[in-house]
Amino acid sequence: MALVLNEEQRLLAETARDFLEQHAPVAALRALRDSRDASGYSQTLWQQMAELGWASVILPESHGGLEFGFTGLGVLLQETGRNLTASPLFATAVVGASAILLGGTEAQREEYLPQLAAGELTLxxxxxxxxxxxxxxxxxxxxxxxxxxxxxxxxxxxxxxxxxxxxxxxxxxxxxxxxxxxxxxxxxxxxxxxxxxxxxxxxxxxxxxxxxxxxxxxxxxxxxxxxxxAGEWLDTVLDRGRVALAAEMLGSAEEVFARTVAWLKERVQFGVPIGSFQALQHRASRLQAELELARSVVLQALATVDDNPQQLALIASLAKAQLNELVKLATNEAVQLHGGIGVTDELEIGFFLKRARVTMQIFGDTGFHRDRYASLCGY
Amino acid sequence: MDDLDQFRGDTRQWLEANCPPSQRLPSTPEEQYWGGRRGEFASADSRLWFERMRDRGWTAPEWPTAYGGGGLTPQQGQVLKEEMKRIRARSPLYSLGLWMLGPALLEYGTEEQKQKHLRAIVNGEVRWCQGYSEPGAGSDLASLQTRADDKGDHFLVSGSKIWTTAADKSDWIFCLVRTDTTVKKQEGISFLLIDMASPGVSTTPIALISGESEFCQTFFDNVEVPGENLVGGLNKGWSVAKALLVHERKLMAEMGSESPRQEVPPVHAARDYLEFVDGRIANSQLRSDLVSFEMRMHAIALTHMRGFEERANGQQSTVGLCMKYLGTEAVKDKSELLLAIMGSRGLGWEAPGFTPEELDTTRLWAGSKAMTIAGGTTEVQLNVIARNILQLPQPPKAATES
Structure with a gap:
């Protein structure tokens, strides 16, 4: 069953959630921004992540990895997405590691992967x-x-x-x-x-x-x-990046939506919670349905990396396009449904809005992936 | 080999031996067998296939054998579905009795009711239709006005029901009727089974924009209904109806995902009706619309699968509540897309000048508009998601929908 998590993966998600809530919530990103931090992420945090094995989550055991596969990685990225955690996880442990794994010689893998797993090398x-x-x-x-x-x-x-x-x-x-x-x-x-x-x-x-x-x-x-x-394997590296990014984007979308729904229940106008207004309920319900679609696509895409790599291109483009559109909708709706407070820097919703626009451009926007999906299908 | 593998092997063998080749092709609406006193088989093969399945209780595979069902476990039932799908076997019997009334009777019916009605459904002897909506009670179903006055050993029913599917071809109707006008509207409703042959029942077909008239309006003029036909207790009809609606919506979501009848797949239509340049559809807007639709259908199919896996895994799934909305909206999108791809050839109403497939496309397009209305409008579905999944507060002074 590719579309439900197993016990190990659920446990990993819980651990990641607890760890990130404590060490790298959205407030940590705000602090990095406001202090104009030179490296843009916390070195201490990255060391802690490496100690938890996150830097090597997709690497084979023979190279010092956890070998949890992409579904395991996806679980972590969903949580970093939820917290907008800044770290080398994507560039190093997903894209960099995949490039060395898929493109490197055995000697190159032996030279770089153990350092990467230990959190001593960023890419x-x-x-x-x-x-x-x-x-x-x-x-x-x-x-x-x-x-x-x-x-x-x-x-x-x-x-x-x-x-x-x-x-x-x-x-x-x-x-x-x-x-x-x-x-x-x-x-x-x-x-x-x-x-x-x-x-x-x-x-x-x-x-x-x-x-x-x-x-x-x-x-x-x-x-x-x-x-x-490199043309022979670069696409696969990028597809792995796209799928991983889709998992991160799903986490962000789920979080920003959860915060929006909570606000609809809390905010009172005209003497009632605004979430009781049908005009707003329907916007939230449509978003809920879009989230259900996105969850299925992301889980299938993650499993495809591990189990069915020859099918990866199509599902990677589906996942990236689907999540591009989802994060755009979810963040725009979040701002609008929050009303005036939604456009203040004090509220963290703006951080999700801004991050969404960047993730939408990484490794292909919606147009790029729709075009690729159509070409792969022969039209 | 475990028992389920054994069952799969046996089932596969039996289907291979017993499903006539002609029953492994997609069926047109005219070829579907709906049973009932006036039911007709489109072919000798169709009769043979139905009789063989009926004799094993496999028209209702998971119902108890005591009522004529197959007595299969849900896992075995799933295996049977998969094996039938594998050889594209047609459904031997199409029936609202199987899909909707039966499950409700199994849950709420008395032993006498189960004995009397379930076997007749399994055997295709009685065709049922549904009497829910009224001219004044659509989305606000609970405001229904058809009265059933309790006269001791019988009820006296007066009023009218609308959107009664194929009422003119059905033998019995299951109805929601008002049995108490003094209480909150949901609390004065009962669930009643009515023989359409009773004096005072009449039906009129309704012509639709698709040119079809599968729906009727059904009138009740002082119809006497025996007291034993009450299901689930006096004034308890709303609970039965809600349970039944779940079955109806699941059915509609599945129809949405399976695509009804033999509609042309949009990608095939594109090859036949659009200009290609260098392997790409030349019209960039249509290419973009087509790929967006195909990607959405891909996501919907994966979501169906996820819902199934979650349930099989014993997890609570929130997928089901969204599927009616997603599936039926997609059916409409597909029809609009096909029309756009076919251009003026998708707009024919009658031959000559158009192929049968083209004429079907036009009619299906008009028919697709009902998908997001019947069985709970899209807007009602969104209300349900808001309330049951998101747990948003009820609207001020809201009418309650299910």
């Missing part, structure tokens, strides 16, 4: 080169020069780009922007000479960066897996 995928997700429109070049590679290009919207230890740079070794062939993922330490990293302060108060690579030199062995072959 960032430097992919995007324009303001819309276009994973194959890569102009950044990695040119072979004897035993080394020379990297030139510009990346944007690099999640955790200003804080990660190691950048996974999607670069072109041959071909032209738009080609699936000729892509390589190059491992570049962020402190390398020629890396110009500019943190971008974004609406969600989380981490992203624009990064320029100006004649950055790394050893030729710094390519993940076979040179020019």
């Amino acid at each position: 960032a995928l430097a992919l995007e080169e324009s303001h819309h997700h276009r994973p194959y429109h890569i102009a950044t070049r990695a040119e072979r020069n004897g035993d080394s590679l020379c990297l030139n290009g510009e990346k944007c919207f690099v999640l955790d780009g200003h804080s990660a230890d190691l950048l996974l740079v999607v670069a072109r070794t041959t071909g032209e922007p738009g080609d699936r062939e000729g892509l390589s993922v190059v491992l570049v330490p962020r402190d390398s000479v020629g890396v110009d990293c500019q943190r971008t302060l974004m609406v969600d108060s989380r981490n992203a960066a624009n990064i320029r690579f100006d004649n950055v030199t790394v050893p030729a062995t710094a390519i993940l897996g076979e040179p020019g072959a």
Whole structure:
């Protein structure tokens, strides 16, 4: 049964919920924002998460992982979504770990994964080169020069780009922007000479960066897996990221909806709770039905990563598109149904609204995924 | 091999041997067997298939054998459904008695009522229809006015019921009637079984925008109904009705997900009626509408599955209450999409000039408008979600719906 959680997963959810409520509630994100924290997340928190095994939740036991699978990971992400917890979990433990796992050589896996599992190595995928997700429109070049590679290009919207230890740079070794062939993922330490990293302060108060690579030199062995072959597995890494993100977005949507329903019961106008008005009830009920759909899609997508990876592309696009639309609706409705207090910074609803807009752009907006789903179905 | 595997094996074998090939094709409405005194089989195969299933009690697989049912456990019943679906076996008997009245009688009926009515339903001898709504009582069902005056050994019934599906072809009707006008409206309602052959009962078909007239208005003019036909006790009809509504909504949600009749799948229609350029639908709006619809149906199918898994797992599921709303709205969306894809070819009313499938599409489009009205409107469903799942406070001075 893919669509119900097992005992182990339910237990993991409870542990995660308790831990995050105590150590990383929405108030923690507000504090990071207001103090203009340099790293954008709490190093102590990340160490604690690693000790709980979260950094390695999807890694095989042979590489020091928990091997809980994506459904286990999804349970954690739903809880971080609920609390808007800022941490390297997504960029490092999902996207970075998947890239090394799926694209790396055995030697690379042995070198990086145990460090990652211990919380000693953070990663960032430097992919995007324009303001819309276009994973194959890569102009950044990695040119072979004897035993080394020379990297030139510009990346944007690099999640955790200003804080990660190691950048996974999607670069072109041959071909032209738009080609699936000729892509390589190059491992570049962020402190390398020629890396110009500019943190971008974004609406969600989380981490992203624009990064320029100006004649950055790394050893030729710094390519993940076979040179020019990243196109074969990059899509799967991105799909895993999309599914994981969908789980996080589901958690956020559930939380913002729960807060909205609670407000409808609490707020009194015209002498009655506003939740007794049918105009508002119907808006809430429609959202409840959309949430039911989203839960099914996310659970199925998580299970597909583990059990049926050849079907992943279609369900990943379904999940990302579905959740894009859900978080947009849920956060807009949350603000409107809260009324005046909904647009104040004092209330945390605004944090959900802002985070939603960022997650909607990561690894493909709704248009991108509808187009992909239609193409996969042959129309 | 456990017992259930054994049962699956036996069932598969039996179905292979006994379900005629012609009964493994999708059925048109005309080919469905509804039973009753005036029931007719569309073919000899249809009769054979019905009789074989009936003899095993498998027209009502999970009902007790004492009443003619199959006596299967819910798990076995599910296996039978799956195995029938596997070979696309048709339902041998379509019946409101099976789907709605039967479950209510099993829960609320007296032993005499069960003996008298259940076997006749299983055997397809009696066709039932439903008498709930009235001209003045639609969504506000509890305000119904059809009176049943208690005359000791019988009731005297007067009034009229509307949207009585196929009343002109049915033998009996189960009705909600007013037996007390002095109390809160829900507390003065009783559930009564009425023989349509009784003097004073008459029906008139209602022509619909789809061109069909499957619904009737049914009139009762001082109809004498024996006291033994009261189900669930005097003035206790509302509880029976609510239990029955759950069955009706589940049924409608399932119809929504299965897509009624042989409607063309929208993706197939797109291939037949739209221009493709480089493997893509050229009209970007229609392509976008089509993919949005397909993705939503994908999500709805997964949600049906989740609801089933949750129940099988013994968990409480909140999915069911949303499915009538989601399923029936999707049916309407599908019809609108098909019309848009077919352009003017989706607008034919009669031959010549249109294929039978095209004409069906037009009629089904008109018919789909009833899906979000019958069995509780979308708006009533949203009220139910607000109250039962979200537990929002009742509206001020609200009428109560179920």
